[in-house]
Amino acid sequence: MPITMKELALEFDKKNPGITQGHRLCPGCGAPITAKFVLMVAKHLGYDPLVGVATGCLEVSTTIYPYTAWSIPYIHNAFENISATVSGVETASRALKKWGKIPQDKRHAFIAFGGDGGTYDIGLQSLSGAVERGHNFLYVLYDNEGYMNTGNQRSGSTPPGAQTTTAPVGKVIPGKPQLKKNIVEIIAAHENVYAATVSLSDPVDFFNKVEKGLNFQGPAFLAAMSPCVRFWRVPESDTVKIARLAVESNYWPLYEVEKGVYRVTRKPKSFKPVEEFLKSQGRFRPLLSRPDADKIVGELQAYVDARWERLLALEEATKDKPIRK
Amino acid sequence: MAAKGWKEIPIGGTITEAGNAKEVKTGSWRVMRPIHDKNKCTSCMLCWLYCPDQAILQTQGHMDGINYDYCKGCGLCSSVCPAKAIEMKAETEFLE
Numbered sequence: 001m002p003i004t005m006k007e008l009a010l011e012f013d014k015k016n017p018g019i020t021q022g023h024r025l026c027p028g029c030g031a032p033i034t035a036k037f038v039l040m041v042a043k044h045l046g047y048d049p050l051v052g053v054a055t056g057c058l059e060v061s062t063t064i065y066p067y068t069a070w071s072i073p074y075i076h077n078a079f080e081n082i083s084a085t086v087s088g089v090e091t092a093s094r095a096l097k098k099w100g101k102i103p104q105d106k107r108h109a110f111i112a113f114g115g116d117g118g119t120y121d122i123g124l125q126s127l128s129g130a131v132e133r134g135h136n137f138l139y140v141l142y143d144n145e146g147y148m149n150t151g152n153q154r155s156g157s158t159p160p161g162a163q164t165t166t167a168p169v170g171k172v173i174p175g176k177p178q179l180k181k182n183i184v185e186i187i188a189a190h191e192n193v194y195a196a197t198v199s200l201s202d203p204v205d206f207f208n209k210v211e212k213g214l215n216f217q218g219p220a221f222l223a224a225m226s227p228c229v230r231f232w233r234v235p236e237s238d239t240v241k242i243a244r245l246a247v248e249s250n251y252w253p254l255y256e257v258e259k260g261v262y263r264v265t266r267k268p269k270s271f272k273p274v275e276e277f278l279k280s281q282g283r284f285r286p287l288l289s290r291p292d293a294d295k296i297v298g299e300l301q302a303y304v305d306a307r308w309e310r311l312l313a314l315e316e317a318t319k320d321k322p323i324r325k
Numbered sequence: 326m327a328a329k330g331w332k333e334i335p336i337g338g339t340i341t342e343a344g345n346a347k348e349v350k351t352g353s354w355r356v357m358r359p360i361h362d363k364n365k366c367t368s369c370m371l372c373w374l375y376c377p378d379q380a381i382l383q384t385q386g387h388m389d390g391i392n393y394d395y396c397k398g399c400g401l402c403s404s405v406c407p408a409k410a411i412e413m414k415a416e417t418e419f420l421e
Contacts, residue, residue: 009370009386021379021395022346027354028399032377064345066329071344203374229399237400237413240375 003207008040014070018049025061030226030243033200034142035113038222039072041210043206047109050089051075054082055122056115057149057228058142069247079114079122081140083130086112091134109214110137120156120181124166131190131219138213138220141183144228152231154253156181159251161278161287161296169286174296179303181223187221190258191323195220196256196265199225201244204253205265212256233282240279241242249277250304255311260323262315271308274301286313351378355398357413361390365410372402372411 018039042049053059062069077085147153154164167176188195192218213220246252252267278284358399380396382389403411
């Protein structure tokens with residue numbers, strides 16, 4: 001049964017999902033919404049969530065001393081090792097169960113949160129290691145496409161043409177020249193894994209994928225489109241609107257890969273042009289005012305279209321053919 | 326939330342109470358104030374779902390209003406509301 005908003009509203013009217021009010025994230029930030037969605041589903045399914053957060057906006061702003069916005073067991077570790085830390089917590093819980101120190105029927109959900117800097121770039125090796133070892137945990141990437149906590153530096157997730165302080169749009173260089181890394185494919189290539197993309201704009205799809213990821217025996221990975229109002233230069237109230245535009249323009253296709261089997265979870269008849277997504281944000285304004293803007297936007301559009309074709313072909317080709325049992 | 330001296334802080338700087346960030350009233354950040362219109366509201370719970378600061382008050386799926394202690398005034402609730410039941414007003418209008 002898919003989880004509905006109504007069920008969650010009834011359950012969490014007075015109950016805390018695990019992250020409390022009073023955190024110091026920007027007004028309208030996507031990260032606490034992502035964290036709240038994941039934790040609500042975990043608690044709704046009867047799990048006791050244990051959370052590890054990599055360095056990033058979410059960690060820094062929720063744990064300003066002497067306050068913590070986490071009402072559940074929480075551990076912080078550096079950018080590069082949050083997956084290793086959470087895999088250690090998961091192993092410790094298995095050992096404690098074996099020794100009878102915690103009850104056998106205790107259902108913990110091991111959840112790691114990381115931003116795109118801690119996932120695409122710095123934390124990639126520990127994430128790959130934890131996924132390869134097959135730890136039973138859920139990694140949630142809140143993707144705001146840059147090192148926003150330290151003031152908008154480019155990351156492996158920044159889209160081409162975006163204005164960042166380390167790849168500014170100038171007279172010669174049109175912002176970041178490279179395309180975004182395809183993190184879901186990288187994680188899915190570990191084979192024994194559940195990897196999916198989610199967006200704040202599709203909460204039911206989001207809940208279903210969290211449920212699938214938590215119930216999956218082995219590592220699960222969710223990449224959540226989580227706009228940064230500050231450095232995407234969008235109004236604070238537009239977080240969900242921008243996330244929706246990303247999905248509607250096919251910039252952020254919603255799909256899942258379970259042991260090599262692709263499934264596209266949102267297949268609309270038509271998409272909006274990517275240009276509409278770019279135009280909605282101030283970070284692309286310097287790019288769009290350049291004379292060669294059409295060429296760069298055209299290249300991105302061609303990439304997005306090619307990726308969609310490939311996704312559909314992969315879905316067709318891998319149907320009922322899991323690579324691992 | 327009075328600042329503590331080093332003698333009052335637990336050894337190792339541990340935080341002894343989980344979720345004590347609730348003591349920080351982030352409502353003081355607010356520039357725009359959301360005003361909830363009970364007559365237009367259909368209690369669809371979208372505002373509650375999306376509020377990044379969990380500042381929407383509800384009882385068993387019925388929207389009760391906004392918790393101004395924590396609302397940072399981002400206006401996300403107003404923009405996702407299908408019934409247009411939340412209006413953003415400048416905080417200066419409420420000065421005494």
